[in-house]
Amino acid sequence: MKDVKCECGHVNPHGTVLCEACGKVLDEQEKEKQLVDMRYEGSARRSQTYNKTFIDKIWNFFSSVKVGVWLIVITLIASAVGTIFPQEEYIPQIMPADEYYQKEYGWMGKLYYQLGFNDLYGSWWYLLLIAMIGISLVICSLDRVVPLYKALKAQNVTRHEGFLNRQRVFGVNTSINTDDFTKVKEHLKAKRYRVREENGDLLAEKGRFSRWGPYVNHVGLIIFLIGAMLRFVPGMYIDKSLWIREGETAVIPETDGKYYLKNEKFILQLYDKDKDKKFDQALNRVNQVAKNYQSNVVLYERVGENIPGEKPKLKKVKDYGIRVNEPLSFNGYSVYQVDYKLDELQSMSFALTNKTTGKSYGDLKINLYNPKPVYDLGNGYSVKILSYFPDFEFEKGGEPTTKSRVPNNPAFVFRMITPDKPKGETSFVAIRQNIEPFGNNKYKMTFRGIETKNVSGLTVRKDLTIWAIILGGIVFMIGVVQGAYWNHRRIWIQHKNGEVWVAAHTNKNWYGLKREMETVLADTHFTMPEDQLQKDRTEKEEA
Numbered sequence: 001m002k003d004v005k006c007e008c009g010h011v012n013p014h015g016t017v018l019c020e021a022c023g024k025v026l027d028e029q030e031k032e033k034q035l036v037d038m039r040y041e042g043s044a045r046r047s048q049t050y051n052k053t054f055i056d057k058i059w060n061f062f063s064s065v066k067v068g069v070w071l072i073v074i075t076l077i078a079s080a081v082g083t084i085f086p087q088e089e090y091i092p093q094i095m096p097a098d099e100y101y102q103k104e105y106g107w108m109g110k111l112y113y114q115l116g117f118n119d120l121y122g123s124w125w126y127l128l129l130i131a132m133i134g135i136s137l138v139i140c141s142l143d144r145v146v147p148l149y150k151a152l153k154a155q156n157v158t159r160h161e162g163f164l165n166r167q168r169v170f171g172v173n174t175s176i177n178t179d180d181f182t183k184v185k186e187h188l189k190a191k192r193y194r195v196r197e198e199n200g201d202l203l204a205e206k207g208r209f210s211r212w213g214p215y216v217n218h219v220g221l222i223i224f225l226i227g228a229m230l231r232f233v234p235g236m237y238i239d240k241s242l243w244i245r246e247g248e249t250a251v252i253p254e255t256d257g258k259y260y261l262k263n264e265k266f267i268l269q270l271y272d273k274d275k276d277k278k279f280d281q282a283l284n285r286v287n288q289v290a291k292n293y294q295s296n297v298v299l300y301e302r303v304g305e306n307i308p309g310e311k312p313k314l315k316k317v318k319d320y321g322i323r324v325n326e327p328l329s330f331n332g333y334s335v336y337q338v339d340y341k342l343d344e345l346q347s348m349s350f351a352l353t354n355k356t357t358g359k360s361y362g363d364l365k366i367n368l369y370n371p372k373p374v375y376d377l378g379n380g381y382s383v384k385i386l387s388y389f390p391d392f393e394f395e396k397g398g399e400p401t402t403k404s405r406v407p408n409n410p411a412f413v414f415r416m417i418t419p420d421k422p423k424g425e426t427s428f429v430a431i432r433q434n435i436e437p438f439g440n441n442k443y444k445m446t447f448r449g450i451e452t453k454n455v456s457g458l459t460v461r462k463d464l465t466i467w468a469i470i471l472g473g474i475v476f477m478i479g480v481v482q483g484a485y486w487n488h489r490r491i492w493i494q495h496k497n498g499e500v501w502v503a504a505h506t507n508k509n510w511y512g513l514k515r516e517m518e519t520v521l522a523d524t525h526f527t528m529p530e531d532q533l534q535k536d537r538t539e540k541e542e543a
Contacts, residue, residue: 006019041152169510
């Protein structure tokens with residue numbers, strides 16, 4: 001497509017409505033309008049000019065504001081749907097995720113899993129939506145800001161008659177002398193206008209930088225989206241839970257087995273009603289309020305490479321007391337204290353006894369987190385664990401199952417083997433329950449006691465993307481301030497056919513512009529130009 005050459009000599013890109021240099025109307029349909037469209041200075045936008053190649057069609061699709069808005073709406077709806085059921089990382093790891101969703105939530109849960117809502121923020125289609133929003137922001141901005149910048153840069157002081165008399169604020173003056181021009185120039189400079197003069201004509205302009213506010217907003221959003229997408233790059237963002245019991249040493253998640261943490265002791269301090277009188281009302285309402293809870297831990301670093309199956313060699317790094325808002329920080333990681341559990345079941349003790357005589361044939365202690373398959377009591381007596389249900393409950397069909405892997409309500413199916421019962425007897429044992437599912441047994445498992453431990457709920461975090469998110473937010477707010485608190489104002493004073501024409505334009509706040517023009521034209525023979533839009537509305541109302 002050929003460029004369009006204006007009578008002023010300036011060559012405009014194909015599709016330009018107003019000449020970038022003089023403002024002459026180049027489009028026949030635009031000549032029929034009372035006022036010129038100054039939104040993009042009448043410049044030619046690529047999306048409205050080219051529509052032949054595949055690239056043109058992609059560009060035009062993403063340059064549409066409607067498309068951008070719909071992408072945002074779809075993303076918001078998808079995000080809302082992702083909150084209907086819990087995300088996969090928060091469900092109990094007792095069975096495959098697809099089975100869990102179908103069992104807990106029926107056909108809706110199954111569909112929820114099949115559509116990928118179980119891992120919404122890591123799903124390929126959600127990331128694609130975010131990427132498409134970013135592409136839309138980039139193309140929308142380039143499609144508008146580049147021609148707008150070129151048009152504003154190319155504008156001449158002297159403008160075409162059809163450009164001036166189609167401005168919203170326009171007036172014609174006669175009998176204007178040199179002193180009036182001089183006063184107006186002084187007034188404009190006092191109002192911080194940048195005044196350009198050419199062939200006796202004036203162009204006063206200020207606040208052009210405010211036109212770039214929306215595009216600065218887009219840049220901020222793009223940076224923000226880049227930061228959000230970087231969170232899905234391995235190693236850039238980590239937010240994992242770590243439950244660790246007193247005396248236990250556990251590998252810190254997402255550190256490739258390099259760092260370990262040992263929970264030496266968990267400390268819980270409560271407010272005392274007698275000492276903390278100022279909290280009387282709260283303490284009387286809830287009885288117990290945590291004043292402080294912390295985990296005294298030891299951080300270890302692995303020495304050398306770890307061979308699978310071999311116990312790693314650890315080097316002590318430091319001791320630390322992790323409190324709320326006082327995390328343990330190391331090598332870009334932070335470990336926060338977020339929760340705790342008191343007196344969690346650690347082990348249960350039983351004795352194999354004769355039901356009639358009560359005679360004991362040996363004791364066994366079962367670690368509820370790592371039970372042995374067989375416990376040999378000696379003299380031909382042993383106990384096998386056929387089934388273990390850490391968080392026991394009965395299903396609707398009467399089958400025993402477990403709700404989670406945490407031993408909140410442990411239950412066992414034992415096979416008790418004795419010299420006189422070499423095939424063994426089967427017994428189902430839960431808290432306060434001892435059931436014989438296969439007849440009347442001679443032996444039983446007698447409960448002896450439990451051991452409990454406090455558990456610290458920690459969160460391991462690492463965020464290498466926060467700088468991009470913060471930077472994006474700052475740039476976005478700069479754009480908001482830039483576009484909201486300043487206006488792009490221009491005033492043209494031109495000699496036309498023995499008269500002096502005054503025209504003005506602003507991208508917003510027309511009332512403020514007109515008040516400013518009253519100050520600029522004060523003490524001169526210039527008459528205040530009229531608001532042609534308001535005048536037209538008044539005439540239509542009177543008619």
